[in-house]
Amino acid sequence: MPRASLHPLRAAGREPAYPPRVQIPKTIRLPHGAYGDDSNVFHVVIRAMPGEAPFSDRLLGDAVWGVLTNPTSREAATLYAACLMPDHLHMLLSPSGRTVIQWANSFKSFSTRVAWGHRSRAALWQPGFFDRRIRDDREFGEVLGYILANPVGAGLVGDSDDWRWVATWVGEG
Numbered sequence: 001m002p003r004a005s006l007h008p009l010r011a012a013g014r015e016p017a018y019p020p021r022v023q024i025p026k027t028i029r030l031p032h033g034a035y036g037d038d039s040n041v042f043h044v045v046i047r048a049m050p051g052e053a054p055f056s057d058r059l060l061g062d063a064v065w066g067v068l069t070n071p072t073s074r075e076a077a078t079l080y081a082a083c084l085m086p087d088h089l090h091m092l093l094s095p096s097g098r099t100v101i102q103w104a105n106s107f108k109s110f111s112t113r114v115a116w117g118h119r120s121r122a123a124l125w126q127p128g129f130f131d132r133r134i135r136d137d138r139e140f141g142e143v144l145g146y147i148l149a150n151p152v153g154a155g156l157v158g159d160s161d162d163w164r165w166v167a168t169w170v171g172e173g
Contacts, residue, residue, distance in 0.1 A: 030133060036099040041080065041134040043143045044091045044104060047126045053086035055165070060118040064089075065165045067111045077103045080140075081147045084165035085154065090147045092140070104129050144170065 034040055048054050055061040065084050068091075077100070080092040095103065112124040134140050151163035160166055 034133065035101050036095050038094050038096055041092065041094050041140060042100050043132045043134060044093060044100065045088055045130040046104065046108060047088045049123050049126055054124060055084055056086045057118065060115055061165055063114050063118060064111045067114055080170050081144050081168040083147045083150045085150060090150060092143055092147055100131065
């Protein structure tokens, strides 16, 4: 005889509506020293909370972009390129003074506090982040091109120059 479901909605013949799942990032898989070695370059992606596109709000996007591009933030990491999309942020960066992990956590914390001035005190970012260490110049160029073309690839604009939150700092001294 089949066992009756203990979940009240399933027992009533309906499926429960679960909230979107948080995408758990990969665990830190490199030696911690790699994240502080300024000779390493990383492609880092930080995602907004599931089911949200908070940066569709232009004022909020401008505020978070301002946090990312301000001189204090840029002293703690060498930023080569970045693109803020409606629901995530891509960056190509090297550590500078802090590990990539420390920098990302600090950025997420500060940008969340800034975002609270534009919206509820809800969480802005998912826990953790995705990272990939860049192996060579070819891969650097590929990731740089991918980040800069992201708004076009997503169908948000016809030309990446038309997207307000994409920039490159390659070649800046």
